[in-house]
Amino acid sequence: MTDKTAEKFTYATFDILQSEHIAGPKYSYWKSVFQTFFKKKWSVFWLVLLLVMTLMAFIQPLLSGYDPAIAPNINKPETWYLKPSAQHWFGTDDRGNDMWNVVWAGTRMSLSIALIAAAINIGVGILVGAIWGYSKRIDPILLGIYNVVSNVPGILRSMMLMYIFGRGFWQIVLAMTITGWLGVAFFIRTQVMIIRDREYNLASRCLGTPLKRMVTRNILPYMVSVIATLIYQEIPGLINTETVLSYLGIGLPTTYPSLGRMIDTYWSFVDTYPHMIVFPGIVLGLITISFYIVGQLFADASDPRTHR
């Protein structure tokens, strides 16, 4: 009897590491972020839409080879103003171009400008903002510059700069970025100032956490959500600026396809051939909304406080 119960037990070895182990659930930041994000079907839908549209915008123009400077069907009136059909999904325009090609070429242009400008603004903004938040010496200087620049409405600034630089792709990027990073940097500076003096960081510093670990474990997880917020507001905003500049005739030259230029050129057909304005409009609307919503949902998911 005694022997049989003894068989069910084994001797445990004494392990110094085991005794140090703190019982608690395993937590991985990024795993939790994606778990929270993908839990909602809503976010998956918008993410897929965003990916499909972005891929279409970057791949389709390579295949179609559409160039607004060349109008191959200009002398074939039978190809003009066609309504959407199986052959031409979005119909054709006043010069016989397939609207499907036109729309994706325009989306590619607008999206490239917005992505490049956003990358520069956010990259420079984060870098400068992080230093700005820590350094007391450069704070008054940058704050002075920021106060002057932010007094001028953003679109006015871009228009002014476009006038100075002239029309063109890189000119637009420059006009958007030359003062655009300042707003991002100011936002980051404020966040860094708030987070760096929080109690948990103070405690962490007192306990001797090295700076590298502080930055990667304490500050960055908070900043991910802040940066995601920045991105989802920045990209639709920059697409907006590009469309406005091109629509007003001071952005891209007429030989470039872009969503803003499309609204400008096809607006006169809005009553007679509405398909020429409706499809660019839908694509433009969907792409900016999906950027905005995916970004917002990701920003929510990347906030450590929402992880359970």
Add this chain to the structure above:
Amino acid sequence: MRGFMKGYVLKRILQSLVSVFLVSTLTVFLVFSCIPRQLVFKGDQMLQKLANRPDEYQDYKFRTWESLGYLDYITMKEYAQSIYGNDSDQVSTALQSGSSFYERFRAELQAKRYTVEAQPVTGYLYAYKDIPTMTRVLRWYANLVQVDHPWRVKDPNNPDLKRGYYFTKDWSGMPALAASGTLYKYQIWIDGSFPFLHQNIIHLYMGRSYPTYDGIPVLEVIGMGQGRTARREVTTKVGGQEVTFYTSIDEHTLKYKPDLDRLDKNKFEDNYADGNNIYQDPSMLGISFRIGIMSLILSLGIGLTIGVVAAMRKDKMFDKVTMGYIVFISSIPTLLYIALFARFGMKILGLPDKFPFLGAQNFLSYILPTLSLSLGGIAGEALWIRRYMVDQMNADYVKFARSKGLTQGEVFFRHIVRNALIPIVHSIPMAVIGTLAGALITESFYAVPGMGKMFPSSISDYNNAMIIALTFIFTFVSVFAIFLGDILVTIVDPRISLAARKEAR
């Protein structure tokens, strides 16, 4: 406390002025240094007419540049006239080909660091010297404020011009302070339009408009009426006799005119006969101001209301619809929702989607531009106030008030909304800047003849002076709005007024 406020206000005024100064200096500098001067002729019809007359073409170009302040320009003829006077014989001998005057002109002007070139057909020489950008920036500021005084007009043909001020009545019989020897006849006058008391003593001058509205000072282009001239019957005294005539001249803008013609002498007693017309439609400034103020009121009124209601019904249907609207407006491009709204307004409400269809006199023309301009503002204000209210609802003082047994409505309107007054005041400058920025887009879209449309079209026309002036005005308005917001917040904030009360005891 008062001393503190005064110091703060003074500091903020100084800060605002420095901001405006820096932005305008930078703008003037960039425009003068970066825009190739050849481009200013892009919209000039005159130059195209001269294309097959190379000498006049060249001369016209340099004269225009000189009048725009790019360079100093002098021709051989002018130089000869400055030396020999208007004596035509000596001047024409000097201009004959092979004359020694050619060498003299070249040598003397090159010594003054001018570039000397010959005209392509006649071979006459001309010289020009670029004015440095910094000098041009300084000149812009030097000319900015123009003060009128009785010794301003210097007319060699009229040496007995009286100089001094006197009281008189204008054409409509209202009392006015007039002057002689000044550029403007009426110095101070009263009339029925805002701000009722007007003056001509201090004028701002930001250069002349070119190539659109050629020759008119840019601020006058923005400020003068548009459309058809408005004529009215006027009775005035000329040489002791009563004269009645129909005119569209605005007597308050009468300026000194050196050479009077017979028609002028029938209407005016003195040399002040050069006036601007009265027009039927408001000025660019007036139209933009009307639309801007109305849409500002709408976006604050509607935005704050739906924001408060959404916060009260958090997570209910109304809140979700409001949030949907906010996401829609803040994510999709401005152009797109304005276009959508314009279609909706035209097809369903039957309103004109272009301003000139019904014109500035018709109230209906203003509806769609004003509403479109406020769409973005409504979303911004609603988002801002809703977030603020939701945060406040979880605040300790609200929980305490509720646990004391106050009803939901009492808590809301006595505590939360009162506290929300601060962010409302704070959001006004934001709304003003949003309206300014939005005006650039909506006015172009609806073809509204206002300042917002003028800016992009000046860019396409290379109207440098206009671009500088509009940037100055827009910056000034937004800086002033931010200043006002900051001052209002310090006045409205209950914590500051509490401190003031304590001190008073």
